[in-house]
Amino acid sequence: MESEQGLPTPRRYWAIVVIALGITLSVLDSAIANVALPTIARDLRASASASIWIVNAYQLSITISLLPLASLGERIGYRRVYIAGLMLFTVASLGCALSNSLGMLAATRVVQGFGAAGIMSVNTALVRAIYPPSMLGRGVAINAMVVAAASALGPTVASAVLAVAHWPWLFAINVPIGILAAAGAMKALPPNVLREGAYDYVSAVMNAFVFGLTIITIDGAGHGESKVWIAVQALAVVVVGYGFVRRQLTQSAPLLPVDLLKIPLFALSVATSVCSFSAQMLAFVSLPFLFQNTLGLTQVQTGLLITPWPLAIVVIAPIAGVLSDRYPAGILGGIGLAMLTLGLAMLATLGSHPSAFDIGWRMALCGAGFGAFQAPNNRQLLSCAPRERSGGASGMLGTARLTGQTLGAALVALIFDIAPINGPTVALGVAAAFSATASCVSLLRLRQPRRAVV
Template sequence: MPDVRLASPQGRWILLTTVLGSSMAMLDSTVINVALPRIGRDLGADLAALQWTVNAYMLTLAGLILLGGSLGDRYGRRKIFVLGVVWFAAASLLCGLAPNAGVLIAARALQGVGGALLTPGSLALIQASFHPDDRGRAVGLWSGFGGIGAAVGPFLGGWLVAGPGWRWVFLLNVPLALLCAPIAVRHVPDSADGRAHGRFDILGAFLGALSLALVTYALIEARRGSLIVAVTAVAGVLAGVAFVYVEKRRPDPMMPLDIFASRQFTAVNLVTLCVYAAFGGYFFLTALQLQVALGWSPLAAGTALLPTTAMMLLFSARSGALADRIGPRIPLTVGPLLCATAMLLMLRVGPGSSYATDVLPALLVQGAGMVALVAPLTATVLASVDTARAGLASGINNAAARAAGLIAVAALPLLAGMGPEAYRSPDAFNTAFHRAMLLCAGVLVVASALAFTTVRPLPPGCRRPECRTHGAVTAPPLEGGRAAKHLS
């Protein structure tokens, strides 16, 4: 049984290590949007290249995050975590030195591989190291400090882009890794799951990532209307079908399909797909809108986005407590509607808009909506399956959210009519941005309707989330489970 106490020196070292590691991935996912206009200008990249700069990272992270947890079980959680930190730093260095958009996109894909190793690994180290009496508090501190990183990410990204330059958004990870990895090797105990056996589901992970990659390519390049795009789209769908076929027949699949026999689990994941598709498109385009259409500096744009994540950090625990008392149905219905209202308020944001009267009200309503729904969403996911599969359920939900954001970043500019050079024209981008916000609002209304018609009260005594305080905007926080071998 793990016996490290949180108040001990070793406990503090473990917490510091896991916070540093997870913060690298958290910061990178929140600061990149602010840097996109400068990246496009310096590298001569069109909108499709900027979409790939975001999506290459999300693609490998979403496709491999479940496999990353399994590798830690088999070969040692500390080993895989340190490998992920070093890998992430090396890929970040390559991003920072990229001479062109193609190299940057490839390096971002490699970053996602590192993120898939260290993101579940950071939580797994806490689950495997701390005494049961201290584990909940350690997870809470880990998620809270991660939330702080998410909150300051846009501000930090804006400051780096406006000051030293966008390359330092990536290069900053190198000194963090040089601090994190030695501490982990020296102070964090290694552990593995002796029950982990069988083959890794490499084929399932490959087919899942391939399907996402092909569909993403088809959506981003669809405006060209070529035969290659059509063939790629069909191949992506076929790869998805093959993924389901393989997962259904493997004895130890990466994503056991029988978990979807729970109607509640299936329903809440459909809500997740809708909600995080809208969020992914919203945060991607809003950072561009503030700089392209309003002419704000990267620092101003990054600072402007602080209220949403700050509200989540401050009030997510209270939202979870409220959902415990009244059940998840109302928060999961009202939350998306508030977010849809925020998208409609963004229709007022354009050239000449004021932050206080136009931008801030939308961000505050967006924050209120996310506060209302994220914690109950996680609680409902955990309650919809057996306790032994809680970590797996959380991992699937997290991966679904990231995949939804990936598809949204690929599809939304196409659906909104953004051309390859749209982000270079304030008027053209502003018009397309407003169309995109209407689409996001519509998807959120669908999410609200799904939640109202499908989500049921939580059963008494169900497992509650340990990540009570968080500021994640790209995906729900990961949760652990004692027998969740895929993520612990």
């Protein structure tokens, strides 16, 4: 059974390797699909706009199922949800590789997304069970480092595979890795103390409706859909969302963790996460347009110039994780996000003929700032929740990240529509504003008493 002192070595090392493998699969599969979209669309004779569903189906199914699966993990065990997610992801990957039509591929991507949600929903809850409280920051930092590395390697892996094989192999390579990770998870991952009580299926359905329709509404607003239809969707979200929140307030362990949001440190950490990931996505979506359309760089040059950002996270995240076990997340996050704000502002004010070095060090500054924020923020969010509510905290962490990323991507589309000429520069300025807001929110945590890890 789960111990507050985590797992003994060497089992702890095997467990974190399994966690890293699962997260790598789920993150890589998002990145490689983006790169392969033109090839897949051409091969399946689908339009470019229709092929976007290969990405959207995956993201949407993750978003609507993160919190329900996190809540399920508190009742049947994080280990079971994680292993089931890995198995489902692996089987769906095989289905993706065998798909011969856009409809079939999109459908299997939905299933794959549910598997990825099983991995992501309880990932950090398992990290908390694996590491003792005094080393929790290091465990969270390893997670952040793996995510950054997978994000950085995604386009490279996709390009390498497509250079020697057909696109189905992008999904087929997941199968042996998924089988290996699932087998390791059965042996290495710890069980947790289960929460009693029936699972709230009604809340799970309401959660899916609210988050799913919210994402669709935001995306539709960013892509210029009918204002009347957007208003109808937004009204539906508000009405059902009100009922959803009212229902959660009556639960002892709600699916939407409103009980945890009553903890100031938890709520501030969630707000910091949403704002920071909005800033990151605003930058990630707009920077390729700045480099290629404004500065006239090639796709290869763009890929190389974006790389310093995730590489800096890989370097800084472990250091920030160790520091977060000793110093408040409020100050570490505040400093990191201030660095991110400065880097974004300097990218927004690049001259018309910057050198690769001028761009590279600004990108590295952004990555270093984001890396300095992420691990301490995630540790704070986890540690201020009661241990038996680690699942809810883990699910909320993933939901905050996806919400911020979706908001950032939608804002880029809206900005590009309003300012087609200077869109990338404006988007980077907005990203800097979001990052500055996140830094201020992070510093507000210094006014709250620190909660011990329980």
